[in-house]
Amino acid sequence: xxxxxxxxxxxxxxRATLTRQGVGEAALAFLGRHGPAALTMRSxxxxxxxxxxxxxxxxxxxxxxxxxxxxxxxAAWRPPALDPAPEAWRAGLRxxxxxxxAHYRRHPGMTTLALSENITLATHxxxxxxVDALIGxxxxxxxxLADAYRACMETIRLVVGFVEFEDVPRDRPPAGxxxxxxxxxxxxxxxxxxxxxxxxxxxxxxxxxxxADTRFGFSVDVFTAGIAARAxxxxxxxx
Amino acid sequence: xxxxxxxxxxxxxxRATLTRQGVGEAALAFLGRHGPAALTMRSxxxxxxxxxxxxxxxxxxxxxxxxxxxxxxxAAWRPPALDPAPEAWRAGLRxxxxxxxAHYRRHPGMTTLALSENITLATHxxxxxxVDALIGxxxxxxxxLADAYRACMETIRLVVGFVEFEDVPRDRPPAGxxxxxxxxxxxxxxxxxxxxxxxxxxxxxxxxxxxADTRFGFSVDVFTAGIAARAxxxxxxxx
DNA sequence: ACCTGAACACCGTTCAAGT
DNA sequence: ACCTGAACACCGTTCAAGT
Numbered sequence: 001x002x003x004x005x006x007x008x009x010x011x012x013x014x015r016a017t018l019t020r021q022g023v024g025e026a027a028l029a030f031l032g033r034h035g036p037a038a039l040t041m042r043s044x045x046x047x048x049x050x051x052x053x054x055x056x057x058x059x060x061x062x063x064x065x066x067x068x069x070x071x072x073x074x075a076a077w078r079p080p081a082l083d084p085a086p087e088a089w090r091a092g093l094r095x096x097x098x099x100x101x102a103h104y105r106r107h108p109g110m111t112t113l114a115l116s117e118n119i120t121l122a123t124h125x126x127x128x129x130x131v132d133a134l135i136g137x138x139x140x141x142x143x144x145l146a147d148a149y150r151a152c153m154e155t156i157r158l159v160v161g162f163v164e165f166e167d168v169p170r171d172r173p174p175a176g177x178x179x180x181x182x183x184x185x186x187x188x189x190x191x192x193x194x195x196x197x198x199x200x201x202x203x204x205x206x207x208x209x210x211x212a213d214t215r216f217g218f219s220v221d222v223f224t225a226g227i228a229a230r231a232x233x234x235x236x237x238x239x
Numbered sequence: 240x241x242x243x244x245x246x247x248x249x250x251x252x253x254r255a256t257l258t259r260q261g262v263g264e265a266a267l268a269f270l271g272r273h274g275p276a277a278l279t280m281r282s283x284x285x286x287x288x289x290x291x292x293x294x295x296x297x298x299x300x301x302x303x304x305x306x307x308x309x310x311x312x313x314a315a316w317r318p319p320a321l322d323p324a325p326e327a328w329r330a331g332l333r334x335x336x337x338x339x340x341a342h343y344r345r346h347p348g349m350t351t352l353a354l355s356e357n358i359t360l361a362t363h364x365x366x367x368x369x370v371d372a373l374i375g376x377x378x379x380x381x382x383x384l385a386d387a388y389r390a391c392m393e394t395i396r397l398v399v400g401f402v403e404f405e406d407v408p409r410d411r412p413p414a415g416x417x418x419x420x421x422x423x424x425x426x427x428x429x430x431x432x433x434x435x436x437x438x439x440x441x442x443x444x445x446x447x448x449x450x451a452d453t454r455f456g457f458s459v460d461v462f463t464a465g466i467a468a469r470a471x472x473x474x475x476x477x478x
Numbered sequence: 479a480c481c482t483g484a485a486c487a488c489c490g491t492t493c494a495a496g497t
Numbered sequence: 498a499c500c501t502g503a504a505c506a507c508c509g510t511t512c513a514a515g516t
Contacts (some may be wrong), residue, residue, distance in 0.1 A: 018480090036355075043508060051482055053511080062509065063413075103472060115277075115403060116355035118413040120421070123428040128437060131429070135439040146446055149425060150457040157458075161400030164354060174302075174357040180477065182359070189362040190370070198367060200374040200384065206386055218389040219396075226465030257499090280490060291499050292492080301490065 005053045018050065020058045024068030028107060031069065035172055036109030036116075041065070063117050070119055073110050074127040082133065084140030090224050096134075097159050097220045104163040108172050111164050142231030149225060158223055162216055170212065185210045257289065259297045267346060270308065274411055275348030275355075280304070287380030302356050309358055312349050313366040316342045321372065323379030329463050335373075336398050336459045343402040347411050350403050381470030390466060397462055405451055424449045 025049055031039055041062055045052040059065045080099050082092045104111060113119075131152060140146035170182050181188050186204050265287055270278055280301055283289040298304040309357050319338050321331045344348060352358075370391060377387035409421050420427050 007248070040507090042507085050350065052509080053483085054481060057480060068509075112355055116351055118408060120408060120413075120426075120428075128429070128440065132437040132440050135443070140288050145442060146449065147457065148439070149443055149446075150449070150454050151461070153454070154458045154461065157400045157404055158397075160404075161396045165396055166400075169357055169359060174359075187359075189359075190367070198371045200378065201367065203384060204374070204388055207337070207388075210385065215389055215392070218386065219393045222390070222393065222465035222469060223461060224465070225468035226461035226463070227469060229464035230461060279488090281488085291490080292502085293500060295491075296499060 001104075002041075018058055020068060020155065021072070023048075023055060023058045024072045027065055027069040028072050028110070031109050031113070032107050036113045039113070065118070066113050066117050067119055070110065070114050071124045073107055074160075075124045077126075077129045077130070079130050082137040084137050089137070089141050090228070093137075093155075093224055094220055095204065097155065098216075100156070101163055101216065104160060104188060105167050105171060110170055111160055112168060115164075138227070141227065143227070147230065151230075152218070156224070158219060163201070166212055166215065175177065185212075185215070255292065257287065257297055258309060260311070262287075262297045262304065263311045266304055266308040266449045267311050267349070269350050270352070271346055275352045278348075278352070281303060293439045302358070305356050306358050307350050309349065309353050314363045315398055316365075316369070316424075318369050318372070321376040322388060323376055328376070329467070332376075332394075332463055332466075333456075333459055336394065337455075339395070340402055340406070340455065343399060344406050344410060347407055350399055351407060354403075377466070380466065382466070386469065390469075393462070397458060399426050401455055403455065409451065424454070 025042075029043055030044055030047055034043075037101060041055055042052045044065075046053055048055075055065070059068060061161070080092070080094055080095050083089060084092075134152045134155065135145070135148045138151045139145060143151060173182050186201075186209075188205075190201055190204065254337075262283075266278060266283055267287055269283055273282075280294055281291045283304075284294055287294075294304070298307060319331070319334050321335055322328060323331075370405070373391045373394065374384070374387045377390045380386060382390060412421050425440075425448075429440055429443065
């Protein structure tokens with residue numbers, strides 16, 4: 001209590017000593033700068049000024065590295081507070097989803113990587129607290145506990161799915177494609193259809209283009225309305 | 240018109256000649272048998288009894304190969320008919336989503352691969368027809384054209400997101416994990432939480448476990464209720 | 479205890495040469 | 498026209514050896 005417990009040295013050869021946490025942070029930062037394809041054991045080691053083998057002292061393998069990065073990523077999110085009051089909850093849920101979407105977009109490739117490496121949702125205490133709060137919110141809005149849990153998970157899936165399918169390809173377009181084509185919505189591959197048996201696609205071409213925020217807003221609004229209907233049916237709906 | 244136009248030979252050295260389409264079909268089949276990680280240019284070439292270089296006569300590169308496989312995959316789906324009649328459309332949408340989910344699960348790794356390779360939704364005539372029909376369905380239910388398009392895309396995202404986040408990890412569990420842990424819902428990483436400030440997670444542990452079908456049903460029902468609310472507000476909602 | 483350097487078994491892709 | 502075989506520049510991971 002009084003004395004100085006022996007500390008691990010924080011530097012070595014002029015470089016900060018590696019730690020599991022530090023390696024994860026470096027991986028997450030690297031991901032933001034260069035994208036998921038560029039994150040290799042070798043490139044990250046080079047960035048840290050260390051041999052590839054050194055990383056294996058802190059991380060089991062590449063999968064484990066990505067798991068740590070995912071934990072760091074999750075812990076970095078502080079969600080806006082949710083007010084379940086009847087006149088406030090819809091706007092609150094909208095803001096919550098918008099904030100979560102922004103967090104994911106700030107780290108492009110994090111989800112892509114987690115999915116392709118089959119990372120089961122990494123579990124950080126901060127994340128557990130957020131999940132618990134969101135479930136509590138849905139309960140307060142009028143859902144039974146089981147439905148509140150399901151709604152919580154669907155909220156996350158809705159946001160992450162939108163980012164993955166809509167935002168990531170536009171924020172970080174693949175090499176060979178024209179960004180203008182990706183930005184357009186409805187996309188050219190739907191608009192080029194001639195009218196042979198495709199009447200709505202043909203009419204769609206005449207519509208004003210959607211931006212991603214409008215489409216995200218639609219998805220969240222539909223979800224919110226669905227939750228409202230479910231809540232109105234009463235919490236007993238949970239079987 | 241009368242004569243025999245010169246045909247490309249269909250066999251060569253006792254092996255069916257390669258075609259772009261055939262290579263895509265082989266890739267999709269390989270994907271179903273061995274999973275996305277095992278699908279490499281070299282392994283697919285070996286499966287076809289050919290040198291890796293030969294594949295490059297039919298596809299530009301690995302990304303292109305996956306694009307062809309995705310097209311084959313999409314063209315293979317024949318959705319159930321959708322009836323927009325007031326008393327039928329909800330059940331029809333549910334069946335539509337269930338069928339789409341089943342189609343994706345039949346080819347595990349297809350989405351994972353498409354996402355990680357940033358494949359912009361491949362466009363096959365069959366898929367365009369399906370999309371057009373789904374938009375028409377939402378219009379007939381009472382949505383404006385722009386909203387019907389958004390609802391169509393959200394339908395696909397909902398289903399694919401569920402498969403990707405819920406089904407794939409369970410249908411094809413990653414090597415190091417206990418399948419029982421993955422099957423459990425809520426998952427153990429939520430249930431192990433002690434009650435310190437996590438009251439709903441603690442109560443969640445006492446609930447009967449959900450199966451994936453129940454959770455999928457919840458998501459689709461909430462979506463359906465949301466669409467119903469939107470439709471009731473009238474097609475003029477589209478700005 | 480933690481690092482380096484060399485090595486192994488893989489990738490995707492391309493080159494030059496065969497038939 | 499379409500193939501093979503060898504090669505290049507990469508991977509993740511491991512081994513043996515340094516300090």
